[in-house]
Amino acid sequence: MGQAFYVTGTGTDIGKTFFSSLFMAKYAESFQFRYWKIVQTGAPSAGDTEFIRKTTNLPDSFFMKPAYEFATPASPHYASKQEGVILDPKHLLNELIKERKTNTLVEGAGGVFVPLTDDYLTIKGIQESNLPVIVIGSTELGTINHTLLTLDALTSRFIPVLGFYLVGQNNPLQTDNAETIQRLGGAPCLGLTNFPEQKLSPNEFLDFAKNHFDTNRNVIDTILNPDDEF
Incomplete structure (x- = not known):
């Protein structure tokens, strides 16, 4: 038995795939987690699955094929x-x-209100799946508003939120941002990781993840040992 969890963001290109790369680099092999971009839009060769595969150099067995894959770089409903x-x-x-009780990281497309069809929003799919959620927010200016809105949208629908994690450029506001969101948002801050200062090889990225991601084990311990049965 395991626990799948859903990674969403406060917007598009906010850092969900960076977070997922870090998680897979650090924990995929030791805890047998798989990565699943359930709906991929944009060129498959440049998709998130291929990016994480190249970044982490993990074998194919750690990656699941998207349920839907579209070449058009747009919202799933349009693509x-x-x-x-x-x-x-x-x-x-x-x-x-089917994957709910397996160790699977499910990465969503964009934020929680991205439409999958003309009348079916991502957040409804999250709610109906009953998967616990980690919200990825930015370290930069504006993240308090964006992250609180996302947390409120999830918790008001009684969707289980494990916490939020901030990623992005080093910012003097980031510590206060994290503390403020945690105080006002009703969800714990699971951590914060800044982008590396330069492009890294797979081996360098593995070292980076080991030393800079989930340094207090808040993410992995929360996923593996949830307080309640979802």
Whole structure:
């Protein structure tokens, strides 16, 4: 038995894939976690799965194939229509439920209100799957508002939130940002990691993840030992 969890962000390109790369680099092999970008938009060769595969140099067995994959770099509801594909939320939900008790990191597309179809939002899929969520926010100016809005949207729907994690450029506001969000948002801050100052090789990235990600083990211990059964 394991525990799948869902990684969402306060917006697009906020750092979900960076967080997922760090998590996989540090914990995939030791805890047998797999990565799953359940809906991928944009060129598959430049998708998040391939990025994490190259960044971490993990074997293919640690990666699951997206349930839906679109070449169009847009919201899933638009990309699917452009490519003549019917995206079925029930199929997505069934696939998620199958993996609910496995050690799987599920990365969403964009933020919680990204439409998967014309009338089905990502947040509804998260709610119906009942997967616990980690919210990824930025270290930069504006993150208090964006992260609190996302946390409120999730908790007001009784979606289990494990906590939030901040990533981004080193910012003198980041410590106060994290403390303020934790105080006002009703969810624990699981940590903070700044972007590396230069591009790293896979081996260098593994070292970076080991030394700079989840240094207090808040993320992994919360996932593996939740207070309540979801």
